[in-house]
Structure formats: structure tokens, C-alpha cells
Amino acid sequence: MDLRRQLMEGRVQVPNVGSVAQVARIHPPFIVLDRATEEVRPVTEYLEDLALSDCSPLTCRSYAYGLLRWFRLLWLLEVE
Template identity: 55%
Template sequence: MVEDVRRALMEGKCSLPEVGVVAAGTTGDLPFVLVDADGCEVGPVSAYLRDLMLGDVSPLTCRSYGFGLLRWHRLLWFLQISWDKATEAEVAALVGWLAGWLAGCGKHATHSGSASGMVHLHLRGR
């Protein structure tokens, strides 16, 4: 069953539930935290973001990484897989889902007739 869900995500046939949030943190060393659907802080993400902040990065960098990790955890929560048990199959599902999601984002036509923000697959890797 999990394999069917992975394939559906990669083919754009289902979407991820919008659970969890990136919220303002309460301390300077952790300006943003990832909170799960139950309202609990996701400890491993907080540890990672705290380590990131040690590198003297902008709090907005922490926020941006938080949103990336939110997407990753939404996928893991949807598949009911803990973060430390994730494999290449979950990475492939996320990449496939993101590709389909990004393709749907470019709604405004440009002068070339392509959708703005469109990834030209034939140019990738040049």
C-alpha cells in the first residue's frame, strides 16, 4: 500500500495533507520551530535548526530550512514513516511530488509562451 501511495505522489495523483507549521521560536538561538499536527515541536528538526544557527546565518535562513523540512515531514507523516527510517524511496516520492507541484505553479505566460517558473527538462544539466 505504501508503494501505491508513493507512486501516486510521484505521478501527481494525490497531494500531501497540510499538517504541521513553521512557527516563531521563543529564543534567539532557535528563531523558528517545526510543530507537528498535535502542536508538538519536532525535536530533531529543532536540533538541526539550532546547529544551523550556530553558523551565524540569518533567522530567515532558519525559516526557509524549516519550510523545506516541513515539506519533508509532511511526506513522512503521510506515509507514516519516522524520519530516521526514511529511505531513497521517500526521497524519490518527495522529488516526484515537488516536480508535479512546481509544474502547476507556473500559471503566468511569458513572452516565449512558456509558463513562468517552468523547468525546461531538456536544458537541465547544461
């Protein structure tokens, strides 16, 4: 059975890699780091736009965690 099908059936656990980090800048106040602790630049660019729309810093944090979950799946599937 291929990995995608196993994922859809809930038979594969997505690895707990990467993290969300609070940074000392205003826009965005949180960033997503990959498994090598490198900043995931496309996520940062999205969070910058979100932060500039005058949302709460906690909204940026919530979106960062959501995007981290998405990227974990992409990394598992080896999608660039």
C-alpha cells in the same frame, strides 16, 4: 495503485499538517510543529546547529519550511 506511486505521479496531494512557529529564543528562532502541535525535536536540533553557524534568522525560517514540507511527506507515508 500504491500511495508511493501515486505520489510520484502527482496524483496525491500532501496534507497541509504541521506548521512553522517563531519562538522567543535566539537559537533557533523558528521551530517545526507536527499535526498535534508538538515540536519536531530532530528538526529543532538541526536548526540549532544552523543558527549557531551565524546564518540569518530568515535562513533558519526558510530551512524550517523546507523541512516541514519533507516531514509532511513522511507523515503521509507513515514513516517515523
